[in-house]
Amino acid sequence: MATSRIRIPAPLTKGRCVMQKQGYWGYIFTLPFVINVVVFLLFPILFSTYISFTEWDLFNPPRWIGLDNWVRVLNKHEFWVSIRNVFVFALIFVPIQTLMAFVIAFMLNQAIRAKGLFRLFYFLPVVTPWIAGGVVWVWMFNYQYGVINWVLESVGLAPVKWIDSSHWLMVISSIAIVQVWKGVGQSMIMILAGMQNVPKEVLEASQIDGANGWKQLTKVVFPMVTPMVYLVMILSTISAFQAFDVFLGLFGSITTGIPERNMVPNLLVYRDAFLLFKMGPASATAWLLFVIILSFTLFQKYFEKKWVHYD
Amino acid sequence: MSKKVKVISLMLAFMMMFTACSSSGGSTDGEVSPGEAEGSKEKVTLKIGLPGSYEVTSKEIIDGFIASHPHINVEIQEAPWGDFTSKIATQIAGNTMPDVWFQENATILSYGERGVAEDLSSYIEADLKADEYIDGLFSAKTPEGKIWGVPHGINPIALAYNQDVFEKAGVPVPTDDWTFDDLIEASKQLTIKEGDQTSQFGFIGSFSITNGWFPWIKQAGGSALDDTLTKSRFDDPKTAAGLQQLYDGLDQGYFADIDYLKANGGELEVFASGKAAMYFLQYSLQVNMNESFADTNWDVVKIPKGVEGKRYVPMVANTWLVSSRAKQESKDAAWEFLKYYLGDEVQDIIVKTGSTLPVKKSALDQLKDSTTKPLNKAAFTDGIDEGGVTLDENATWSEWRILVQQVVNEIMVGNVSVEDGVKDIHAKVQDVLDSGK
Numbered sequence: 001m002a003t004s005r006i007r008i009p010a011p012l013t014k015g016r017c018v019m020q021k022q023g024y025w026g027y028i029f030t031l032p033f034v035i036n037v038v039v040f041l042l043f044p045i046l047f048s049t050y051i052s053f054t055e056w057d058l059f060n061p062p063r064w065i066g067l068d069n070w071v072r073v074l075n076k077h078e079f080w081v082s083i084r085n086v087f088v089f090a091l092i093f094v095p096i097q098t099l100m101a102f103v104i105a106f107m108l109n110q111a112i113r114a115k116g117l118f119r120l121f122y123f124l125p126v127v128t129p130w131i132a133g134g135v136v137w138v139w140m141f142n143y144q145y146g147v148i149n150w151v152l153e154s155v156g157l158a159p160v161k162w163i164d165s166s167h168w169l170m171v172i173s174s175i176a177i178v179q180v181w182k183g184v185g186q187s188m189i190m191i192l193a194g195m196q197n198v199p200k201e202v203l204e205a206s207q208i209d210g211a212n213g214w215k216q217l218t219k220v221v222f223p224m225v226t227p228m229v230y231l232v233m234i235l236s237t238i239s240a241f242q243a244f245d246v247f248l249g250l251f252g253s254i255t256t257g258i259p260e261r262n263m264v265p266n267l268l269v270y271r272d273a274f275l276l277f278k279m280g281p282a283s284a285t286a287w288l289l290f291v292i293i294l295s296f297t298l299f300q301k302y303f304e305k306k307w308v309h310y311d
Numbered sequence: 312m313s314k315k316v317k318v319i320s321l322m323l324a325f326m327m328m329f330t331a332c333s334s335s336g337g338s339t340d341g342e343v344s345p346g347e348a349e350g351s352k353e354k355v356t357l358k359i360g361l362p363g364s365y366e367v368t369s370k371e372i373i374d375g376f377i378a379s380h381p382h383i384n385v386e387i388q389e390a391p392w393g394d395f396t397s398k399i400a401t402q403i404a405g406n407t408m409p410d411v412w413f414q415e416n417a418t419i420l421s422y423g424e425r426g427v428a429e430d431l432s433s434y435i436e437a438d439l440k441a442d443e444y445i446d447g448l449f450s451a452k453t454p455e456g457k458i459w460g461v462p463h464g465i466n467p468i469a470l471a472y473n474q475d476v477f478e479k480a481g482v483p484v485p486t487d488d489w490t491f492d493d494l495i496e497a498s499k500q501l502t503i504k505e506g507d508q509t510s511q512f513g514f515i516g517s518f519s520i521t522n523g524w525f526p527w528i529k530q531a532g533g534s535a536l537d538d539t540l541t542k543s544r545f546d547d548p549k550t551a552a553g554l555q556q557l558y559d560g561l562d563q564g565y566f567a568d569i570d571y572l573k574a575n576g577g578e579l580e581v582f583a584s585g586k587a588a589m590y591f592l593q594y595s596l597q598v599n600m601n602e603s604f605a606d607t608n609w610d611v612v613k614i615p616k617g618v619e620g621k622r623y624v625p626m627v628a629n630t631w632l633v634s635s636r637a638k639q640e641s642k643d644a645a646w647e648f649l650k651y652y653l654g655d656e657v658q659d660i661i662v663k664t665g666s667t668l669p670v671k672k673s674a675l676d677q678l679k680d681s682t683t684k685p686l687n688k689a690a691f692t693d694g695i696d697e698g699g700v701t702l703d704e705n706a707t708w709s710e711w712r713i714l715v716q717q718v719v720n721e722i723m724v725g726n727v728s729v730e731d732g733v734k735d736i737h738a739k740v741q742d743v744l745d746s747g748k
Contacts, residue, residue: 058404059425138573145574164570166726256519257716258728272398276710277421 052283057271069280070288079285082263083171083292089264090240090296092176093183097236098229100174100180101187106217108188109195119192123185137178138163141250163250168261179246183239187232194228195221226308234300241293242266265289268292356384357644360412362395365684367629368413368463369664370659378647383644388412403427403737410637411645413463416701417708419630423451428632432458432547434646439653446655448670450628450701454539456597460630461649464667467699468522469611469625469690470494471592476501476585477512485589487690489615491530494589495560501588502565509564509571516566517579518723520712522591525702528553530617535715536721540705541744545715545737549618555729557720559733569724583607593627599666601684611685613694622698628668644688668692707747714739 052069054062073079081178102300108119113308140147162174198221206220222229244266251258254271265285273282328626335622361368363481377385388409390398392739398416402408403422413419422428435441435458439446451460468486485493498513517523530533536543544550544581560566567587575581592600592611600607616622631652633645651657658674660669665683668691669675678688702708715736722732 057420057425058400059427095722142570142574144570164724164726165719253714255716257713257718257720259717259721271713275713277400277425 031276032130048283048286050280052287053218054280056279057277058279062279065280073281073284073288078260078263078268079265079288081168081261082265082268083261085168086241086243086264086289086292087178088169089172089176089243093179093240094233094236095177097180097187098183098233100184101191101232102222102229104188104226105191105195106182106221109192119189122188125182126185128182130245130249133178133182134246137181138250141174163218171262175243175246175250176240178250179240179243182246190232191225191228194225199222203214223309227310230300230304230308234297237296237300239291241289241296244270315348321386328352336640343573344557346690354382354384355640355644356386357411357641357648358386358409359386359648360395360399360409361389362399362412362414363392364389367392367666369660371660372652375660377658378419378653379651380644380647383647384534406636408634408636410641411633411648412459413629413630416462416628417712419451419460419632420453420704421706421709422632423453423457426457427635428634430457430459431461431633431646432456432651435461438646438650439747442652443672444472444670445672445675445695445699447668447695449628449697450626450704451630452630452707460632461489461653462670463629463631463652464661465626465628465699466521466594466667467624467671468526468591468593468614469624469685469694470614471564471582471590471609471685473533473582473588474608475586476588480588484610485612485615487613489612490620491527491556491615491617494615495565496554496647497588498560498565500593504564509567509581510573511585511687512564512567512581513531513573513589514560514567515587515590516568516580516584516723517572517591518557518561518569518703518719520716521625521627522593524554524557524613524715524719526591527557528622529614529625531556531699532618535703535740536687536744537703540703543711543737543740546731550731551733554719554722554733558725558729562725579604583609594668595666596681603664609684610687611690612687613690613697622694622702624694624698625702626695626699627702650660668695705747707743710745710747711740711743714743 006074051062053066054065055068056062094258104122108115110123112118143149143159143161143164146162148162153159161170163171165171165174200222202220203216206216211220223226243264247258247262247264247267248254251262254275258267269282269285269289272278272285328387357375361373365373373385373387377383386409391396395412397536398412399408399412399414408427414422419428423430432452436488441450444553445465447462449458450462450465452458453484459671470489472485474484480501484640485497501511501513501706502509503511525535529539531549531553533553534544535550557566561568567581571586572578572581575584579588579599580598581587582592583600586609591614613622614624631649633649635641637645653671655673658669658671659677661669661672668678675692675700678692681688702712718727718732718739720737721727722729728737
């Protein structure tokens with residue numbers, strides 16, 4: 001006859017009771033965050049995955065169509081054009097923005113007059129709305145009457161079609177410059193914060209050892225702010241792949257007809273989802289964009305150890 | 312026990328917080344009731360959506376309806392135009408949309424196709440006398456005979472001209488008998504070039520759809536789509552010829568181009584300041600002209616005749632629709648509202664605001680006595696009577712229109728030839744039309 005083993009729970013000790021109570025309250029206090037993550041993050045992620053396999057116009061129930069949206073998006077010329085554009089956009093924007101942010105931060109970290117005013121000046125575009133910034137840059141880029149071409153012509157150079165050019169590279173490069181104007185202030189502040197954490201003793205020691213300005217910058221300051229530079233690069237890369245406002249600010253509106261050769265993925269997502277009510281292709285495009293951003297970030301992460309110093 | 316109560320209270324507080332968040336989406340929503348709260352059980356609630364708020368739809372109209380229909384509880388959902396249009400799609404998806412609202416006619420047609428709009432043909436047949444209205448009443452009618460809405464108002468275009476510029480140049484002002492060739496010829500005469508720069512253009516060469524490429528292809532005998540709205544007609548040489556004329560005007564410098572317009576404050580500013588002598592002006596813009604450029608000496612004539620002597624007056628409409636998912640009693644209340652809107656009282660109010668044209672003939676007749684600029688408002692009213700056309704709107708209009716505009720922009724700035732451009736457009740538009748079947 002088999003005897004059954006009955007597990008008798010251990011008597012509650014005082015310590016365990018307190019732990020349980022603390023755990024209980026822990027769940028309660030994390031509840032808002034958990035709800036927030038589930039409702040506004042997890043659910044949209046899962047739902048958009050599902051939608052990418054359906055035909056859904058927002059108004060009628062989604063209809064399962066398998067991989068059709070993915071195949072259609074991947075077969076569309078405009079999708080690959082948009083991917084090419086966003087890659088080139090990132091390749092131009094990220095290095096320029098990071099380099100400029102580093103140089104400006106280094107300059108503003110020196111003992112110069114009106115330092116605060118300069119910091120404000122460089123940060124101003126960050127808080128300028130895209131609508132206003134877009135209008136100013138459209139005017140500056142105007143082929144016939146813009147201030148940039150006026151300057152070029154006054155020194156004997158030919159005017160350039162900046163954002164009206166038939167060459168996509170010129171258009172994307174011009175827009176990348178505008179994005180640098182908008183974002184360099186934010187990156188500069190981050191790198192500046194990193195530079196201000198460089199101990200004075202280290203700088204003084206390097207000076208005593210004979211390091212001049214350039215050597216001090218490259219051999220002492222730069223290695224010590226590489227975590228910040230790396231962070232700036234990651235954030236700039238993500239913002240480059242998610243570029244949307246800058247394109248709308250300069251082109252006006254999708255309904256006014258942005259040429260296909262100047263499209264980026266987020267414009268396609270917005271157009272398909274909210275102008276044409278094609279949620280399936282929009283979700284598929286968004287997921288493909290996510291895969292690209294993730295791959296690019298992992299690529300950057302791979303090289304992190306080679307040049308970023310956390311010690 | 313008391314701790315349990317605390318926990319439950321806390322959870323309830325969270326739930327209330329989320330409930331509050333979800334119901335606070337339409338912060339501008341308000342309920343207006345003319346009568347007492349008691350006895351509202353018999354009342355029908357009607358939710359009216361007003362994009363652009365009372366700036367687009369006169370408050371006098373809504374107040375008048377509430378006063379004259381005490382049995383209907385009116386709930387207004389108003390928001391700036393852009394906010395409303397981006398919110399409405401989500402509302403439809405969540406089945407929380409108003410019972411009746413208006414948007415661009417093309418959007419309403421696509422809603423109809425997707426089953427969101429109620430077919431109003433039987434309502435119209437039962438309650439309206441079609442001969443009291445202009446043809447624009449049926450802007451949202453499909454080739455199959457379904458009517459997805461009725462107009463909030465009609466906005467046709469006419470040829471606006473700056474009288475001072477014409478007088479100074481000694482060029483006779485335009486007349487209703489003008490053809491597009493006359494327009495081009497006068498534009499050349501009125502253009503003043505000083506070295507490399509042009510100080511005055513003959514005409515504003517807009518290349519957006521309503522006052523740009525669409526009237527140009529129509530006058531040349533072309534079209535965007537065929538009569539069934541299922542076939543692209545961008546392969547028609549006449550369509551290409553119209554685009555070529557517009558491009559020539561821009562390329563040869565007697566039409567003001569996009570760079571000039573952007574650098575000089577936009578189309579209205581350029582026209583009002585006399586930097587361009589003529590302009591295809593939408594009716595609604597007369598309000599802006601009178602507000603911002605009251606001293607400009609200007610008037611309008613009908614849009615010129617096309618190559619075959621026929622006149623085409625493009626008009627855009629905003630259209631009211633009734634939600635197909637509303638309860639029957641709300642649908643009936645919505646139709647009560649639309650009947651009221653199409654009645655004499657409201658149509659007269661629309662005439663006074665000047666922001667759009669009413670569709671009732673008796674109201675349009677009042678415009679003949681108008682003393683505000685432009686004096687010749689018959690150019691709009693008689694124009695649509697003679698040759699009013701919609702912009703070949705169908706259920707896929709929003710999609711193919713963007714594709715056309717993309718290529719037209721390229722043609723007009725000289726990046727693509729007209730010949731190559733129309734080939735590209737034709738293939739893309741036909742693809743959209745075929746996929747929308």
